[in-house]
Amino acid sequence: MAIKKERGLRELYQDPHHADAVLWSRRRVLQGAGAMTLARTLGAAIPYLRYLPAGIAPVALAQSSEVVLDLPGLRVLNDRPLNAETPAHLLDDEITPAQRLFIRNNGLPPVDISVDDWELTIDGEACLAPRSFSIAQLKKDFAHHTYSLQLECGGNGRAEFRPRVPGNQWSTGAIGCPQWTGVRLRDVLEVCGIADSAVYVGFKGADSHLSGDPNKTVISRGVPMAKALEDESLIAFAMNGEDIPMQHGAPLRLVCGGWPGSVSGKWLTGLHIRDRVHDGAKMTGTSYRVPCRPVAPGETVADEDLCIIESMPVKSLITYPRSGIEVAGGKPVHVRGFAWAGDLEVARMAISVDFGQSWQPARLDPPANRLAWQRWQASVTLPGAGYYEVWARAEDSNGLSQPMLVPGWNPKGYLNNATHRIALKAT
Numbered sequence: 473m474a475i476k477k478e479r480g481l482r483e484l485y486q487d488p489h490h491a492d493a494v495l496w497s498r499r500r501v502l503q504g505a506g507a508m509t510l511a512r513t514l515g516a517a518i519p520y521l522r523y524l525p526a527g528i529a530p531v532a533l534a535q536s537s538e539v540v541l542d543l544p545g546l547r548v549l550n551d552r553p554l555n556a557e558t559p560a561h562l563l564d565d566e567i568t569p570a571q572r573l574f575i576r577n578n579g580l581p582p583v584d585i586s587v588d589d590w591e592l593t594i595d596g597e598a599c600l601a602p603r604s605f606s607i608a609q610l611k612k613d614f615a616h617h618t619y620s621l622q623l624e625c626g627g628n629g630r631a632e633f634r635p636r637v638p639g640n641q642w643s644t645g646a647i648g649c650p651q652w653t654g655v656r657l658r659d660v661l662e663v664c665g666i667a668d669s670a671v672y673v674g675f676k677g678a679d680s681h682l683s684g685d686p687n688k689t690v691i692s693r694g695v696p697m698a699k700a701l702e703d704e705s706l707i708a709f710a711m712n713g714e715d716i717p718m719q720h721g722a723p724l725r726l727v728c729g730g731w732p733g734s735v736s737g738k739w740l741t742g743l744h745i746r747d748r749v750h751d752g753a754k755m756t757g758t759s760y761r762v763p764c765r766p767v768a769p770g771e772t773v774a775d776e777d778l779c780i781i782e783s784m785p786v787k788s789l790i791t792y793p794r795s796g797i798e799v800a801g802g803k804p805v806h807v808r809g810f811a812w813a814g815d816l817e818v819a820r821m822a823i824s825v826d827f828g829q830s831w832q833p834a835r836l837d838p839p840a841n842r843l844a845w846q847r848w849q850a851s852v853t854l855p856g857a858g859y860y861e862v863w864a865r866a867e868d869s870n871g872l873s874q875p876m877l878v879p880g881w882n883p884k885g886y887l888n889n890a891t892h893r894i895a896l897k898a899t
């Protein structure tokens with residue numbers, strides 16, 4: 473039996489018995505592919521491998537190369553590829569700082585990148601004048617624009633679906649709203665000639681596949697022309713006024729706010745103007761698609777009954793106070809957070825401290841710009857000592873609210889926009 477290489481050992485060892493079953497044969501011999509995976513993760517062959525007992529993970533895994541990264545406060549969900557989310561109380565900044573932005577890698581980031589030699593190639597069936605740009609050329613030839621743009625992984629909230637679905641078990645932390653600076657995707661595409669037949673723009677990134685196979689693409693998603701041509705769709709070269717950090721797609725990335733984060737290609741080397749719906753890696757099959765019509769939890773859904781996720785649904789977070797703290801009963805408690813609604817604006821925000829019996833409106837600020845999350849704040853008074861929960865519910869400009877319960881189950885666990893809840897103990 474071959475070990476599936478597309479997963480980290482940390483994830484594998486979450487269940488040591490299962491890890492044993494995968495890595496070791498019944499004769500207690502480490503299977504070939506398992507040995508290779510171990511060695512690759514450790515970055516060295518294991519000379520005494522034959523003496524390594526079954527059921528124990530090499531101690532170096534606790535300090536494997538990617539985990540050495542400085543990620544204070546982030547919760548690492550997987551180390552290969554690296555996936556880490558941000559606890560709600562660390563998302564209290566209007567502009568999410570780099571070290572507090574979740575990391576969602578599908579493969580391995582490029583190493584030793586050279587900004588001077590980086591090339592972005594624009595081509596595709598519906599591209600009239602294919603050409604490449606250096607980063608210096610992009611910066612010189614096109615106007616620069618800065619926007620705060622929310623980035624949320626389509627799988628944010630996946631951990632709550634029942635029956636469980638495979639994939640990174642994100643709770644609420646695969647969201648952030650950094651400030652991005654770059655050139656408009658539209659301006660660049662227009663210079664390269666958009667044919668009348670253009671339907672979609674797909675991206676190409678420089679990350680490499682976990683299998684080590686250079687011919688395999690990690691991820692190549694895209695957006696329909698209308699989304700690509702929006703003012704806010706950027707080819708970004710800076711985040712929060714600085715070079716984009718390595719894990720977030722240095723030196724160049726696509727940012728299409730309000731849609732699943734997966735359309736915002738990192739380590740961007742190519743754009744394809746397609747005359748059809750882009751069919752790159754993770755565009756087809758079950759990836760980033762949900763049943764076009766609701767299905768019963770756990771049901772198998774045929775590929776042709778799955779529809780591509782576009783705008784993300786309305787959602788909010790309580791970023792202050794931190795869940796679980798003690799507050800004084802009978803006195804006002806300041807509560808705040810952010811709300812966002814994909815392509816739309818958030819119209820209203822409501823708070824409950826009595827398990828949804830009654831709701832009070834929260835003050836809601838306008839977004840810094842279109843597709844940026846919005847600050848909300850409220851003051852609540854807990855009547856006496858005891859356990860309380862604060863529930864927060866946003867409503868979008870079309871009148872759709874967040875559901876109290878986990879919404880429609882889907883095979884990959886996307887689009888969970890259930891209300892966020894925190895616990896408070898009043899003394």
Ligand SMILES: Nc1nc2c(c(=O)[nH]1)N[C@H]1C(S)=C(S)[C@@H](COP(=O)(O)O)O[C@H]1N2
Nearest residue numbers: 574575576577578625677720733734737738
């Ligand atoms: N080249 C490339 N781009 C990518 C990814 C990736 O693995 N490779 N992950 C995508 C996904 S699924 C998400 S949610 C966002 C995450 O961006 P972040 O890691 O900067 O938060 O990047 C997207 N762009």
Ligand SMILES: [Mo]
Nearest residue numbers: 625626733734
């Ligand atoms: Mo994602």
